Amino acid sequence: MNLIEQNRYYKTDIFIDINGNIYKNKIFKIENGHVKFFEKVEKKEIIELNSIVFPSFVNAHTHLELTNINKSDLNFSSFVDWVISLIKEKRKKDEKFFLNSYLKGKNLLNNYGIYAFGNILSPFLYDKIPENDKEFNFVEIIEYNKNNIENINLNYPKVSPHSFFSVHPDLIEKILKLNKPISIHFFESKEEYEYLIHNRGDIPEKLYSFTNLKPLKYNLDYFLNFLKKVQNVQLVHLCNLPEDLKPLIIKRKNELHFTLCPRSNKKFGLKSPYYFFIKNNIPFSLGTDSLCSNDDLNVVNEAKFIFEDLKDEFDKEQLAKILFLCLTKWGYKSIFLNTIIYVYISNFTSYNNFYFYDFLEYHSIMNKN
Numbered sequence: 001m002n003l004i005e006q007n008r009y010y011k012t013d014i015f016i017d018i019n020g021n022i023y024k025n026k027i028f029k030i031e032n033g034h035v036k037f038f039e040k041v042e043k044k045e046i047i048e049l050n051s052i053v054f055p056s057f058v059n060a061h062t063h064l065e066l067t068n069i070n071k072s073d074l075n076f077s078s079f080v081d082w083v084i085s086l087i088k089e090k091r092k093k094d095e096k097f098f099l100n101s102y103l104k105g106k107n108l109l110n111n112y113g114i115y116a117f118g119n120i121l122s123p124f125l126y127d128k129i130p131e132n133d134k135e136f137n138f139v140e141i142i143e144y145n146k147n148n149i150e151n152i153n154l155n156y157p158k159v160s161p162h163s164f165f166s167v168h169p170d171l172i173e174k175i176l177k178l179n180k181p182i183s184i185h186f187f188e189s190k191e192e193y194e195y196l197i198h199n200r201g202d203i204p205e206k207l208y209s210f211t212n213l214k215p216l217k218y219n220l221d222y223f224l225n226f227l228k229k230v231q232n233v234q235l236v237h238l239c240n241l242p243e244d245l246k247p248l249i250i251k252r253k254n255e256l257h258f259t260l261c262p263r264s265n266k267k268f269g270l271k272s273p274y275y276f277f278i279k280n281n282i283p284f285s286l287g288t289d290s291l292c293s294n295d296d297l298n299v300v301n302e303a304k305f306i307f308e309d310l311k312d313e314f315d316k317e318q319l320a321k322i323l324f325l326c327l328t329k330w331g332y333k334s335i336f337l338n339t340i341i342y343v344y345i346s347n348f349t350s351y352n353n354f355y356f357y358d359f360l361e362y363h364s365i366m367n368k369n
């Protein structure tokens with residue numbers, strides 16, 4: 001997998017644009033992240049690719065700084081047990097560990113041909129990561145203590161109030177008022193649902209007694225109101241979404257952004273709601289979450305996971321095309337990235353009969369490491 005450079009003329013066999021349109025034998029140039037096609041260009045100026053050119057796939061939700069945490073040190077018996085064991089492991093590590101993990105994770109993504117990503121990043125790493133990476137990062141805010149809200153630095157282009165169970169509602173309110181792109185974990189687990197809707201379960205009983213926090217009272221009306229008014233938000237997971245919120249998700253499908261991580265959810269016995277999204281024509285993107293809850297960071301494997309599950313329910317080529325959009329167009333949108341990064345692979349064998357599924361398959365075979 002190689003990157004297409006900006007402002008140079010290329011000629012390629014197949015060009016797939018951000019809407020999944022396929023063009024054959026085109027001369028093109030990328031300017032400011034946008035494609036321009038040309039009829040005639042002087043031959044010596046053209047780089048001949050004989051390849052397939054397409055928008056880099058997007059891993060829309062990951063935590064690269066956790067790449068080097070040892071999964072076998074974590075407790076998978078329940079979602080909350082896992083969170084507690086992860087907090088314990090993180091407390092043993094220093095800044096250098098997390099920076100190295102971030103860089104290693106990014107390298108893994110690039111090896112899979114994935115150059116665009118939505119990463120959740122600890123504030124202390126923001127000044128340490130490469131300058132060009134900053135547009136891919138939501139700076140993570142975890143603060144549940146009301147007395148500390150005043151001192152929180154929110155001066156980043158994109159922020160991630162981690163979740164409703166780890167950030168005080170007043171702080172979420174304050175972040176929403178800033179009107180910048182945000183990413184938030186949203187009804188990922190059964191425990192999250194139990195706490196946010198019924199104020200009970202493992203989050204108040206186990207997690208808050210471990211972290212010395214006092215449960216706050218959320219309810220369904222709070223979330224109905226949240227979904228009605230919120231702007232520029234990426235909601236992640238949605239495995240245990242209350243039924244009453246679903247009409248709003250459908251109604252605001254083109255204003256809100258949704259990212260699903262089916263393989264990570266499966267590690268906790270949770271079912272990602274991709275069927276509901278596809279059935280209702282709701283655009284969504286795909287993420288892997290971190291290596292602490294997944295086998296790899298190759299987001300194409302999330303698409304293949306969904307394909308395998310739903311291939312008998314939908315037209316296969318139609319399904320593969322939707323998954324291509326999940327990996328590209330809707331991925332870029334969900335991480336609020338305006339410029340598209342184009343890549344190419346050579347030797348794709350079925351140029352004459354282009355099938356999205358073959359292409360996804362080929363992409364992941366090419367990048368197995």
Ligand SMILES: [Zn+2]
Binds near residue numbers: 061062063185289290
């Ligand atoms: Zn996550």
